[in-house]
Amino acid sequence: MPTFVYMTRCDGCGHCVDICPSDIMHIDPTYRRAYNIEPNMCWECYSCVKACPHHAIDVRGYADFAPLGHSVRVIRDEEKGVIAWRIKSRNGENDLNLLAPITTKPWGQHIPQLANQPAPSQEMRDSQLLFNEPKYIRLDDGDIHTLESNGLEMKEGVYY
Amino acid sequence: MGYKTIIEDNIDILVAGAGLGGTGAAFEARYWGKDKKIVIAEKANIDRSGAVAQGLYAINCYMGTRFGENNPEDHVRYARIDLMGMVREDLLFDMARHVDSAVHQFEEWGMPIMRNPKTGSYLREGRWQIMIHGESYKPMVAKAAKKSADKVYNRICVTHLLMDESKENRVAGAVGFNVRTGDYHVFKSKAVVVGAGGASNIFKPRSVGEGAGRVWYAPWSSGSAYGLMIGAGAKMTQMENRIVLARFKDGYGPVGAYFLHLKTYTQNCDGEEYESKWFPALEKMVGKAYLDTEASHVSHRPIPTCLRNHAFINEVASGKGPIHMVTMEAFQDPHLEEIGWHNFLGMTVGQAVLWAATDVNPKHENPELTTSEPYVMGSHATGCGAWCSGPEDISPDEYFWGYNRMTTVEGLFGAGDAVGGTPHAFSSGSFTEGRLAAKAACKYIDDGKAQGIRVSDEQINRRKEEIFKPMEHYKIYRNEIVAGSVNPNYINPRQGLDRLQKLMDEYAGGVTVNYMTNEKLLHIGLKKMKYLEEDLEKVAAENVHELLRAWELKHRHLTSEAVFHHTLFRKETRWPGYYYRGDAMKVDDDNWHVLTVSHRDPQTGDYTMEKAPLYHLVGDIEDKALAELHAKKD
Ligand SMILES: Cc1cc2nc3c(=O)[nH]c(=O)nc-3n(C[C@H](O)[C@H](O)[C@H](O)COP(=O)(O)OP(=O)(O)OC[C@H]3O[C@@H](n4cnc5c(N)ncnc54)[C@H](O)[C@@H]3O)c2cc1C
Ligand code: SF4
Numbered sequence: 178m179p180t181f182v183y184m185t186r187c188d189g190c191g192h193c194v195d196i197c198p199s200d201i202m203h204i205d206p207t208y209r210r211a212y213n214i215e216p217n218m219c220w221e222c223y224s225c226v227k228a229c230p231h232h233a234i235d236v237r238g239y240a241d242f243a244p245l246g247h248s249v250r251v252i253r254d255e256e257k258g259v260i261a262w263r264i265k266s267r268n269g270e271n272d273l274n275l276l277a278p279i280t281t282k283p284w285g286q287h288i289p290q291l292a293n294q295p296a297p298s299q300e301m302r303d304s305q306l307l308f309n310e311p312k313y314i315r316l317d318d319g320d321i322h323t324l325e326s327n328g329l330e331m332k333e334g335v336y337y
Numbered sequence: 338m339g340y341k342t343i344i345e346d347n348i349d350i351l352v353a354g355a356g357l358g359g360t361g362a363a364f365e366a367r368y369w370g371k372d373k374k375i376v377i378a379e380k381a382n383i384d385r386s387g388a389v390a391q392g393l394y395a396i397n398c399y400m401g402t403r404f405g406e407n408n409p410e411d412h413v414r415y416a417r418i419d420l421m422g423m424v425r426e427d428l429l430f431d432m433a434r435h436v437d438s439a440v441h442q443f444e445e446w447g448m449p450i451m452r453n454p455k456t457g458s459y460l461r462e463g464r465w466q467i468m469i470h471g472e473s474y475k476p477m478v479a480k481a482a483k484k485s486a487d488k489v490y491n492r493i494c495v496t497h498l499l500m501d502e503s504k505e506n507r508v509a510g511a512v513g514f515n516v517r518t519g520d521y522h523v524f525k526s527k528a529v530v531v532g533a534g535g536a537s538n539i540f541k542p543r544s545v546g547e548g549a550g551r552v553w554y555a556p557w558s559s560g561s562a563y564g565l566m567i568g569a570g571a572k573m574t575q576m577e578n579r580i581v582l583a584r585f586k587d588g589y590g591p592v593g594a595y596f597l598h599l600k601t602y603t604q605n606c607d608g609e610e611y612e613s614k615w616f617p618a619l620e621k622m623v624g625k626a627y628l629d630t631e632a633s634h635v636s637h638r639p640i641p642t643c644l645r646n647h648a649f650i651n652e653v654a655s656g657k658g659p660i661h662m663v664t665m666e667a668f669q670d671p672h673l674e675e676i677g678w679h680n681f682l683g684m685t686v687g688q689a690v691l692w693a694a695t696d697v698n699p700k701h702e703n704p705e706l707t708t709s710e711p712y713v714m715g716s717h718a719t720g721c722g723a724w725c726s727g728p729e730d731i732s733p734d735e736y737f738w739g740y741n742r743m744t745t746v747e748g749l750f751g752a753g754d755a756v757g758g759t760p761h762a763f764s765s766g767s768f769t770e771g772r773l774a775a776k777a778a779c780k781y782i783d784d785g786k787a788q789g790i791r792v793s794d795e796q797i798n799r800r801k802e803e804i805f806k807p808m809e810h811y812k813i814y815r816n817e818i819v820a821g822s823v824n825p826n827y828i829n830p831r832q833g834l835d836r837l838q839k840l841m842d843e844y845a846g847g848v849t850v851n852y853m854t855n856e857k858l859l860h861i862g863l864k865k866m867k868y869l870e871e872d873l874e875k876v877a878a879e880n881v882h883e884l885l886r887a888w889e890l891k892h893r894h895l896t897s898e899a900v901f902h903h904t905l906f907r908k909e910t911r912w913p914g915y916y917y918r919g920d921a922m923k924v925d926d927d928n929w930h931v932l933t934v935s936h937r938d939p940q941t942g943d944y945t946m947e948k949a950p951l952y953h954l955v956g957d958i959e960d961k962a963l964a965e966l967h968a969k970k971d
């Protein structure tokens with residue numbers, strides 16, 4: 178059904194509600210816990226699963242084509258910079274643990290604050306360059322590509 | 338309705354929809370507009386919104402000029418061949434010459450990009466794709482956008498663009514509502530960059546019932562980029578050019594890494610290669626310029642994606658399905674096996690769920706593939722979107738009106754799926770387009786082009802009434818019936834979506850008709866679209882969440898109507914395998930070697946269609962081997 182929430186694990190914190198791109202994780206007014214209000218608009222994107230601090234959310238494959246009895250679980254750790262998956266097949270024969278990095282640097286710290294960068298010159302404004310260019314295009318002293326530099330010519334437009 | 342009106346005034350650059358294109362725009366805008374007020378309005382939460390919500394395992398557009406791999410013109414050639422000639426070469430060249438700088442920054446920010454241990458260059462999946470551990474791609478670019486923006490409004494569904502009342506055809510901001518509180522939001526802005534993404538769920542999906550959310554492009558891709566821009570009267574291009582994907586069955590798990598990196602291949606139910614047998618007949622349909630198997634063989638010139646679909650579709654129709662992906666060889670290597678699974682976990686977890694549920698172990702069996710329902714978008718292997726100006730130093734006159742990536746509405750810019758004629762931009766190219774649009778938008782403002790904008794209270798109030806009408810409608814008519822969802826005065830958003838999908842499927846070339854349509858069918862479809870449009874005036878929303886669905890549906894409807902008009906206009910079958918015009922089954926280069934451009938009059942809703950010229954900036958010869966082949970023949 179895509180996602181569902183275990184009654185005993187959820188404390189109604191709302192992280193899943195905050196993150197779901199489809200706006201379908203809502204808090205049930207009676208139980209004060211989260212649930213998926215529109216399973217047929219769920220992408221099984223796992224954004225809510227990754228965001229839940231209590232691992233209260235799980236996924237049961239779509240009823241119209243996925244048989245019961247499987248499991249794909251995940252733990253994402255921003256601090257350690259890794260994501261860990263465990264896939265268990267229905268018949269239990271396949272049980273995979275997979276680990277992947279999510280960042281190589283402390284989270285977010287190496288993204289520049291562009292407001293603090295020196296202002297671009299008028300020459301740069303009038304050019305085709307973007308921030309950090311031309312340097313960052315080739316990471317050498319080469320300039321940006323143009324039709325001229327690449328030996329290209331505008332040809333007459335073809336109408337038919 | 339007692340919803341508050343919240344006005345954000347004096348914005349310089351409003352980013353409507355912050356996926357890959359929108360975050361790129363918000364990030365870059367700060368550099369060119371130090372003192373400018375930059376605001377994001379996004380219908381979800383930018384940390385996990387858009388097509389990249391679950392991450393990506395590859396960056397599909399990277400030149401690698403730094404490693405001596407490709408030049409921008411190589412990519413133009415590739416995209417052009419893949420789209421059967423129909424691309425904006427100026428926009429493509431421009432995107433390609435900048436895209437590497439975006440990728441190099443991503444790496445600096447901490448994106449784990451895999452390296453080729455032998456050469457030290459990025460690990461290539463294919464000629465254009467590099468492999469990444471990109472689970473956190475979206476939160477990362479969101480972080481960059483947040484560092485630049487003055488304000489981020491999450492959970493605002495933007496419904497309309499505001500228009501200037503002192504100068505015709507000039508944008509003045511946007512309006513929408515908060516999908517949680519219901520509050521009405523007004524953003525008065527000098528320039529707007531639309532990054533609201535492409536459209537899924539327009540054609541009836543193969544999945545039914547609970548699984549209807551398992552579409553290839555995200556179910557929240559509501560065609561809003563098109564709905565917003567068409568609604569404001571911006572010209573659109575190539576809207577007929579919908580895409581069909583050959584993917585793993587049911588889960589729509591990606592196949593790129595499988596084909597390119599794991600070197601898996603396809604075969605029919607008898608274990609035979611099947612593509613080549615369909616190509617001779619296909620060559621007659623499309624002409625040697627587009628399918629030349631001999632040339633492709635010697636020069637590695639790619640065979641267009643749609644044509645490979647064509648072989649797939651015909652093989653299945655001839656009774657030789659299912660088509661299998663042969664994984665049993667590659668998956669014997671434990672390293673490749675791991676990559677195969679990671680590839681799903683990194684961008685389509687649902688496929689891993691499905692394989693776990695059906696005990697598919699690709700080491701021991703070859704999984705099934707399928708062709709998807711069509712999608713309308715402009716950053717993957719297709720180029721739907723707005724007709725935009727190109728950059729000054731590249732674009733011919735017909736493609737240039739002052740500001741890079743500006744639509745035909747002044748001050749209205751696009752990025753990613755929003756921009757037409759630029760296939761194969763993918764995530765990195767969409768981000769790059771956002772950056773280009775932001776720089777141009779700053780220049781537009783600095784040039785004084787946004788002076789004297791006037792928005793009346795009348796316009797603001799009129800839109801408010803329009804936006805909340807579905808809730809009013811519900812309140813008025815709900816109590817006429819005892820209970821349930823059947824009401825003679827209204828339909829709900831789901832019922833409307835079902836109708837849209839069914840009629841797009843049957844009249845505009847969806848899966849149940851094997852992607853076939855013709856003039857008669859399209860005319861009937863358009864007639865039914867008008868009825869639906871009338872009924873959408875009576876769509877009812879029980880709560881704010883349903884109001885979100887109602888407006889997504891309206892954007893999908895506007896998008897679909899454009900698809901009908903464009904498909905009707907182009908009297909040929911340009912992309913067999915994406916769709917067929919049964920009454921014009923061949924590529925017709927004498928009449929249709931052009932881009933199609935539409936305009937919907939915002940007042941009357943009437944469409945006008947025109948042809949725009951194609952400019953070919955780069956020569957035809959892909960490489961030496963092909964040149965030699967041509968020389969031999971002459
Ligand atoms: C399954 C899959 C696999 C892919 N694989 C790759 C790959 O391997 N490599 C690669 O480079 N690319 C890949 N892509 C393509 C890539 O994701 C897209 O090209 C790119 O995300 C397009 O960017 P965009 O900004 O146009 O749209 P999106 O990133 O989808 O952003 C659109 C944004 O607009 C918001 N929005 C929509 N409507 C509204 C509204 N009415 N009001 C306010 N906000 C709104 C959305 O919430 C979203 O944030 C893949 C895509 C999919 C779906
Ligand atoms: S994030 Fe987890 S604990 Fe919090 S509301 Fe959602 S399901 Fe419950």
Ligand code: SF4
Nearest residue numbers: 197219220222223225
């Ligand atoms: S898996 Fe994704 S779409 Fe489904 S409920 Fe969770 S966040 Fe929403």
